[in-house]
Amino acid sequence: MLSKLRALPIDIYFPMTLFCITVETKMTERIEISTQQIVERVWLSIAERRLRPGVQLKEEQLASIFDVSRARVRQALVALERDGLVTIIPNRGAFVCQPSxxxxxxxxxxxxxxxxxxxxxxxxxxxxxxxxxxxxxxxxxxxxxxxxxxxxxxxxxxxxxxxxxxxxxxxxxxxxxxxxxxxxxxxxxxxxxxxxxxxxxxxxxxxxxxxxxxxxxxxxxxxxxxxxxxxxELDLNEIRRPSNDLRAALAF
Amino acid sequence: MLSKLRALPIDIYFPMTLFCITVETKMTERIEISTQQIVERVWLSIAERRLRPGVQLKEEQLASIFDVSRARVRQALVALERDGLVTIIPNRGAFVCQPSxxxxxxxxxxxxxxxxxxxxxxxxxxxxxxxxxxxxxxxxxxxxxxxxxxxxxxxxxxxxxxxxxxxxxxxxxxxxxxxxxxxxxxxxxxxxxxxxxxxxxxxxxxxxxxxxxxxxxxxxxxxxxxxxxxxxELDLNEIRRPSNDLRAALAF
DNA sequence: ACCCATATAATTGTCTACAATAATGCTCTC
DNA sequence: GAGAGCATTATTGTAGACAATTATATGGGT
Missing domain, CATH: 1.20.120.530 (GntR ligand-binding domain-like)
Structure with a gap:
């Protein structure tokens, strides 16, 4: 509304340079990864099916993976919840959403x-x-x-x-x-x-x-x-599909 | 850079708007106020026109008003931004939105x-x-x-x-x-x-x-x-209306 | 009087330590 | 051996301290 979103270049939301940056991270010295980049990485991992629905995203785990503080991971998780990719359950943690x-x-x-x-x-x-x-x-x-x-x-x-x-x-x-x-x-x-x-x-x-x-x-x-x-192209019939829900998976 | 500054309402540069949100805080019991409650209070204050668009919501100010930590106020502000009531400009602060x-x-x-x-x-x-x-x-x-x-x-x-x-x-x-x-x-x-x-x-x-x-x-x-x-019932014609933008208000 | 650089003050951003909460594993009892 | 209750561990939530950033005030030069 008050043009913060518009003020920023679109690449911030879909930064093509992302993977270049991660390569540099390994090669050179430690480069700070922003909250937005964490969101981006998680989002892509979900979109590429590397992260399945229902998986818990533990804060400390992510913090060590991206080598950032837990506080920043938290922000990223809140942003991911806003985007509807993740559900945050109080005192439990963040889980990848399972859209119906x-x-x-x-x-x-x-x-x-x-x-x-x-x-x-x-x-x-x-x-x-x-x-x-x-x-x-x-x-x-x-x-x-x-x-x-x-x-x-x-x-x-x-x-x-x-x-x-x-x-x-x-x-x-x-x-x-x-x-x-x-x-x-x-x-x-x-x-x-x-x-x-x-x-x-x-x-x-x-x-x-x-x-x-x-x-x-x-x-x-x-x-x-x-x-x-x-x-x-989606399979939106109510067919039974592989699920993380143990009960559903094991039911005959 | 310049566009970012121009986007801001002018009265931010004239900090005479030191008016606080008037909330009836019950000092008697000292009950913890949740993030959600802060969001609701601010939302109502905006809806009731007690908070005008462009006003900056300073973290410490809110923290002392609600008697909570700044961290919680921050969360509330992030939530308010998600709801489109507030714009957060990095390193500048949170401002009540001015929808066009x-x-x-x-x-x-x-x-x-x-x-x-x-x-x-x-x-x-x-x-x-x-x-x-x-x-x-x-x-x-x-x-x-x-x-x-x-x-x-x-x-x-x-x-x-x-x-x-x-x-x-x-x-x-x-x-x-x-x-x-x-x-x-x-x-x-x-x-x-x-x-x-x-x-x-x-x-x-x-x-x-x-x-x-x-x-x-x-x-x-x-x-x-x-x-x-x-x-x-809204006045959505492009008529000139009272604005916080001094430049527009003073132009003839 | 105006512009620019610099110093100071105010504000936001981040990190780390600690508290609170929920899940897990263990032991004791029946 | 099974189940309930307790202790332990893992994880999230919060607060306060400190760093970074931005805005304001000040002063000198033109």
């Missing part, structure tokens, strides 16, 4: 509404510089897809939608999108039924071109189709 | 989508016990209105919408509603053009009865009408 099928549907429902609004406002007032940013972003997505860089694909795929919201300039929409994208990552990690991490940059490219032409109607239609596509 | 007209419109747009969804799901599966809770709540609202208890009116008015989301049982929708209601409180405090704090419990009552009858279509229509009503 209903949750997943709700998230996509709200996403459709919010992204529709974003595209609307984007078509109202678009500038050439912003179109360049969007096209550059899609180009990066293409590159990541070709080279099959999983981590980058995940980050850039969400980053596209976040970029749209950022260009609109509404802090509220930006924050809401950020929240929705984080949750979508978790939902995708839990419910996707194949190994593809997104549906490729082609649909994003089409949306950008529709916006470029100022064709709001088409852009909105493409966006809705895009989101339906993403949702359709 | 566009922000206000976005919030109401998203609210319409989310509440529509909530009502839909509520009509799908309603139970009698839940209807009782809703009716009791509306009754409380009526009482508060009759007795003209401002604080209660504000709390109950938002609480109604929160209760709907709670009954649905989706953590995601509940959290989203919570967020939207907090932001709406701030927006209402800034932009409402009369002294009424809500539009009375009658519209809430109608919605409850529509849900009771399982008439989803009517319930949704009533809800949308209700939200439009609330929004229409």
């Amino acid at each position: 099928v209903d949750d997943a549907k709700d998230v996509f429902h709200v996403r459709r509404c919010v992204e529709r609004r974003v595209v609307e406002r984007l078509c109202e007032a678009n500038s050439k510089a912003d179109l360049t940013r969007l096209r550059n972003h899609v180009a990066k997505e293409r590159l990541a897809n070709e080279k099959d860089m999983t981590t980058d694909i995940i980050k850039l795929s969400g980053g596209f939608h976040l970029l749209l919201a950022e260009i609109v300039g509404s802090d509220f929409l930006f924050g809401t999108m950020r929240d929705l994208i984080a949750r979508t990552s978790l939902i995708t990690a839990v419910y996707r039924n194949n190994n593809r991490f997104n549906c490729g940059p082609d649909e994003h490219a089409e949306i950008v071109e529709a916006i470029a032409k100022g064709d709001a109607e088409k852009a909105i239609r493409l966006m809705e189709h895009h989101l339906e596509h993403v949702e359709s | 007209v566009d922000d206000a419109k976005d919030v109401f747009h998203v609210r319409r989508c989310v509440e529509r969804r909530v009502v839909e799901r509520l009509c799908e599966a309603n139970s009698k016990a839940d209807l009782t809770r809703l009716r009791n709540h509306v009754a409380k609202e009526r009482l508060a209105n009759e007795k003209d208890m401002t604080t209660d009116i504000i709390k109950l008015s938002g609480g109604f919408h929160l209760l709907l989301a709670e009954i649905v049982g989706s953590d995601f929708l509940f959290g989203t509603m919570r967020d939207l209601i907090a932001r709406t409180s701030l927006i209402t405090a800034v932009y409402r053009n009369n002294n009424r704090f809500n539009c009375g419990p009658d519209e809430h009552a109608e919605i409850v009865e529509a849900i009771a009858k399982g008439d989803a279509e009517k319930a949704i229509r009533l809800m949308e009408h209700h939200l439009e009503h609330v929004e229409s």
Whole structure:
């Protein structure tokens, strides 16, 4: 609202330099890892299915892994809870969330509404510089897809939608999108039924071109189709699926 | 750098606003105040216009007012930032947000989508016990209105919408509603053009009865009408309004 | 009188030690 | 040998001290 979010460059939320930094950490002297970077690492680990739902994230454990103080880990966990990736139970600890099928549907429902609004406002007032940013972003997505860089694909795929919201300039929409994208990552990690991490940059490219032409109607239609596509690749039927819940897993 | 400074309300640079939050602290028993209670106090102070947008919430000040440690105040401020009531600028502090007209419109747009969804799901599966809770709540609202208890009116008015989301049982929708209601409180405090704090419990009552009858279509229509009503009582035209921005206020 | 650099004061950010709480393992009793 | 109660351990929560940062006030130069 009061433009703190907008004041910061988008890379802070999806820093592409993350892994470079971690490499340097090992090679050179100790480099401080920020709260935001911890959030980022955990988020990616969840999105890449390295951290499964229900797992407890112990503060001291994380503190030693990232070589930071426990206080900073705590902040990161609070932020992760806000993003809906983690549940904090008082005096118990933080656990990776287990979104229900209903949750997943709700998230996509709200996403459709919010992204529709974003595209609307984007078509109202678009500038050439912003179109360049969007096209550059899609180009990066293409590159990541070709080279099959999983981590980058995940980050850039969400980053596209976040970029749209950022260009609109509404802090509220930006924050809401950020929240929705984080949750979508978790939902995708839990419910996707194949190994593809997104549906490729082609649909994003089409949306950008529709916006470029100022064709709001088409852009909105493409966006809705895009989101339906993403949702359709998920396994949102109430089928029994592998779970950390011992009782459910051992029941016959 | 420069943009960051310009984003700040000008009266921050003229620290004559040393006015504290007036809270009736019961010094008799010295009860521990939880983080959540601090959040609620600040939220109500903002909603009741006792705290104006742009005011800085200094940690030590709050700590002494509530007689708690600064650490707890910090947590409360982080929570308030999440709710969109406060902006935290690194190394500068926390300030009450100044939502723009566009922000206000976005919030109401998203609210319409989310509440529509909530009502839909509520009509799908309603139970009698839940209807009782809703009716009791509306009754409380009526009482508060009759007795003209401002604080209660504000709390109950938002609480109604929160209760709907709670009954649905989706953590995601509940959290989203919570967020939207907090932001709406701030927006209402800034932009409402009369002294009424809500539009009375009658519209809430109608919605409850529509849900009771399982008439989803009517319930949704009533809800949308209700939200439009609330929004229409705001002064969301781009008229010049009293502002904390000295430059704007002094320009002719 | 204005601008710039510097010193001081006020405020936030971080860390570490300690307290409170919940989970685990053990022992005693029946 | 099973179960309840107790002790131990592991983990989270809190507070206070200190470091870093920013804003304000001061003074000299132009």
